[in-house]
Amino acid sequence: MNAVPLTHIILLSTALFFTGMYGLLTRRNMITMLMSVELILNSVNINFVAFNKYLYPKQLEGVFFTVFIIAIAAAEAAVAIAIIINLYRTHQSIDVEDASELKY
């Protein structure tokens, strides 16, 4: 258990964060962009839990932050999917390049 250094867990969450960032930069479909955002939120949760466990084992602050982040991520995903479905009704597409009324 303690043989794995904290650095390796942080590196795992960093790699997960930048994987999500790559998806956010390359994908143009709103649902896949939402999936990338979920990956990024998960990497942040791993960070909170790892710091709590390795650096401050007497407290539970990181665990609470993780629980609240999961709750807010659920709310965010629900609102985003409602917006996506409404956008699909009006535009027949969920590509971000097609939703450009406010761009110019």
Next chain:
Amino acid sequence: MSASVIIFYCIAACILAAAVLSVTTTRIFRSAIWLLFCLMGVGALYFWMDLQFIAAVQIIVYVGGIVVLIIFSIFLTQQSGKKMPAPPGGRGLYALLATLFGLGLTASLIYQHHFAAVEAPGAFTADVAQVGEQMLSTTEHGYVLPFEVVSVLLLAAMIGCIVIAMKEPVNKKDKPELK
């Protein structure tokens, strides 16, 4: 090298492989399924860290809630077998370069920083009774106020979803025009 170390690296490899496949595959339904495996891997990582409560919340909310919601919205909005177009021009290359640069920079910063060693790192316990007591306590380290705020936020988000996704109400007096 003990078994727990090997298990950690296996979980890490599974998470990263599923995440990379989820952001690179061209079919949207496969992307959602790889995301499912990635989130289950993160849940396994929480189990590995002896955090059963967080692992259960992760499995219930992410795997049981968000991924199912995403799969439903895929079915509602597009043909799931269709291939998505590749990113135009050199966008994929530039995004890859930017993320690799960011990853290298962050990794070098992590390696140079020496985290303060804790005297007894094995003493960490977070069982459900402890978490529940501290979450609903009103003393100094209690979390009852954020708990209530999050519950109000979830209610607001639920009402907001219903309002956003609701169809325009048809006026009952006029005849509905078929478009």
